[in-house]
Amino acid sequence: MVFSIALRIAGDRGAAEEIAQDVFMELHGTLEKLESAEHVKYWLRKVASHRSIDWLRRSRGAAEVAMDAADLEQLGELAAQCEPGDPLLNRQLQKLVASLPPVQRSVLVLRYQEDLSPDEIATAMEMPVATVKSHLQRTLKLLRGKAERMFG
Amino acid sequence: MKDEEAAEDIRLEAALRAALERKNPPLGFAQRVEMRIAGQQRQQVRPRGWGWLRIETQFALAAVLLLAFVLPVSWRLHHQAEVARGEAAKQQVMLALRITGTQLRSIQQRTQAIHIGGEGETQ
Numbered sequence: 001m002v003f004s005i006a007l008r009i010a011g012d013r014g015a016a017e018e019i020a021q022d023v024f025m026e027l028h029g030t031l032e033k034l035e036s037a038e039h040v041k042y043w044l045r046k047v048a049s050h051r052s053i054d055w056l057r058r059s060r061g062a063a064e065v066a067m068d069a070a071d072l073e074q075l076g077e078l079a080a081q082c083e084p085g086d087p088l089l090n091r092q093l094q095k096l097v098a099s100l101p102p103v104q105r106s107v108l109v110l111r112y113q114e115d116l117s118p119d120e121i122a123t124a125m126e127m128p129v130a131t132v133k134s135h136l137q138r139t140l141k142l143l144r145g146k147a148e149r150m151f152g
Numbered sequence: 153m154k155d156e157e158a159a160e161d162i163r164l165e166a167a168l169r170a171a172l173e174r175k176n177p178p179l180g181f182a183q184r185v186e187m188r189i190a191g192q193q194r195q196q197v198r199p200r201g202w203g204w205l206r207i208e209t210q211f212a213l214a215a216v217l218l219l220a221f222v223l224p225v226s227w228r229l230h231h232q233a234e235v236a237r238g239e240a241a242k243q244q245v246m247l248a249l250r251i252t253g254t255q256l257r258s259i260q261q262r263t264q265a266i267h268i269g270g271e272g273e274t275q
Contacts, residue, residue, distance in 0.1 A: 003177035013178070020177060024185045025192065084163065085170035093171035112165065113172040140161050 001041070001114070002048045008109040009052035011098045015059070019051045045114055046124040053102045100139060107135040 002023050007016035026047060027040070034040050083089075097108055103125070110121045118136065122129040 001174060003181065004174040007175050008172060017178060017181065017184075020181070021185050021188060025188055028189050028192075084167040089167060090171040093167055097168075097172065108168070109172060112168040113174060115169075140164060144157070144160055144164060 002044050004113060005045060005048040005109055006052045006055075008094075008097065008113060009049065009102065009106050010055050015055055016052075019048065019055055023048050023051055042120075042124065045110065045116070049106045049110060049124060053106055056102045056105075100142075104135050104139050107132055108139055111136060 003016055003020040006019040006023075007013060010016050010019060023044060027034075027044065030043070031040075034043055097105055100108065106125065107121055110116045110124060111118075116124065118129050118132045122132045125132065
């Protein structure tokens with residue numbers, strides 16, 4: 001969970017391992033304050049997201065993935081032809097997610113990887129629920145728009 | 153149009169869920185975290201103060217401190233004691249000289265008195 005959140009947000013395996021290790025080190029020091037397994041999970045998701053966003057902001061550019069016209073064309077074709085879960089479609093969608101700004105990327109990861117509700121995401125990301133919903137809608141619209149552009 | 157969008161969102165959400173499936177950490181990740189935690193604990197149990205230094209280093213530091221601070225102070229105290237002893241000896245010599253001077257004067261006066269008395273008797 002922690003490594004995966006870090007990997008999806010930071011977009012770099014080495015950085016993801018480093019972030020995940022740091023999160024567990026921090027957990028080791030905080031464990032006494034956490035009351036239940038659910039609390040630990042919530043804490044891990046929250047800290048992993050924040051640390052990954054921090055890392056991404058610090059090393060902006062290094063981990064940024066740009067979608068070029070060829071990628072978008074391929075994503076459009078794949079979205080039209082392939083079923084969800086197709087490896088090629090997955091790869092293009094992951095690339096598309098990696099091209100989003102850090103906070104939007106985190107909201108998407110917490111929603112679709114961790115299956116959190118907008119309320120839970122709002123608590124973890126310390127932002128209003130309306131902002132989370134707006135981020136999700138905007139991201140879906142952006143993805144839809146990018147795909148639609150390909151369908152012409 | 154709205155229905156089409158909603159259907160596409162559902163499809164897109166399903167595709168995103170599939171694309172963003174959890175990834176397992178690399179092999180040995182848990183061991184590396186355990187090692188880091190163990191390392192941190194070792195650092196935390198290090199005694200406070202200078203106890204974490206090796207015994208040889210502690211001795212070397214103590215020797216340097218002794219040479220740098222203790223010896224000069226000790227030398228200065230020793231020097232001051234020597235000066236004081238010298239001063240006391242000088243005072244004693246001066247006193248002895250004064251006493252000797254006084255005694256000599258007294259003897260000289262008595263000798264002169266005897267001498268003068270002797271001359272009177274002869275005349």
